Amino acid sequence: MSDTLISIRNLEKTYKSEKSFLSPKKDSQLVLKNINLDIKKGEIVSLVGESGCGKSTLANCILKLITPEKGEIFFENENILNFNKKETFEYRKKIQMIFQNPYSSLNPKMKIKDTLMEPLIIHKEKNKKEKVEEIIKLVGISKTDLEKYPHEFSGGQRQRIAIARALILKPKFIVADEPVSALDVSICASIINLLIDLKEKLNLTILFISHDLNLVRYLSDKIAVMNKGEIVEFKSTKELFENPSDEYTRYLLSSIRTIKAG
Ligand SMILES: Nc1ncnc2c1ncn2[C@@H]1O[C@H](COP(=O)(O)OP(=O)(O)O)[C@@H](O)[C@H]1O
Ligand SMILES: [Mg+2]
Secondary structure, three states: OOOEEEEEEEEEEEEEEOOOOOOOOOEEEEEEEEEEEEEEOOOEEEEEOOOOOOHHHHHHHHOOOOOOOEEEEEEOOEEHHHOOHHHHHHHHHHEEEEOOOHHHOOOOOOOHHHHHHHHHHHOOOOOHHHHHHHHHHHOOOOHHHHHOOHHHOOHHHHHHHHHHHHHOOOOOEEEEEOOOOOOOHHHHHHHHHHHHHHHHHHOOEEEEEEOOHHHHHHHOOEEEEEEOOEEEEEEEHHHHHHOOOOHHHHHHHHHHHHHHHO
């Protein structure tokens, strides 16, 4: 289907731990179990589940940072797991990650200007200076701040800069892995609103990863609920909140209602 941007089929990932003195048997843990997920162009899909359920592992498979043992990941109808080096390089331009800790994408020793310039140099882009100035304005940071270093900014501003870095190559798809989990509640909303705004302006498709069902309600078109490496429910946000069919989804919903009531 042409309106599907990414399509994940029967994905499985196992982590193997090496033999050690403490665990003499070689252990393996099935972290992703038969994952199927379709994301259409222009959608914000959230992936929600408790810590350790496999959300980041799925994100890392999509980004080709780790390799699953089974399954397929189609991006624009091509299986990214079959991509050669050159195809992977091109793919990495179209898909970017925003992390929980902006320091993972900002080099503390580099000026913001150079951090934003770097991907443009790697991908041999033209009009680099103009592109840097355009993107920094779009995320609400002043042009004069380009000469500064990451430590000179607040946590929220650093996340804005990390978002600018993720968007500088004009990707089609963004995976945001717990992008506001390390921020103060007061700053969370401004970053979420920025992502929604940028999604409209730049025609993005977003996979938003979070452990917080309450947070994703506000921004997602659809929600996928993950439990112990399985997607147990995937439907529109409205339907999920009004008519959850899976027991684990109902458990997550009841826990946010209890917190609100308390
Ligand atoms: N590199 C790794 N090697 C071995 N086990 C890992 C590795 N990364 C994650 N795990 C394990 O896989 C499971 C899922 O982790 P993760 O995908 O990070 O979950 P989440 O992002 O939902 O918190 C956890 O049990 C975690 O301990
Ligand atoms: Mg994670």
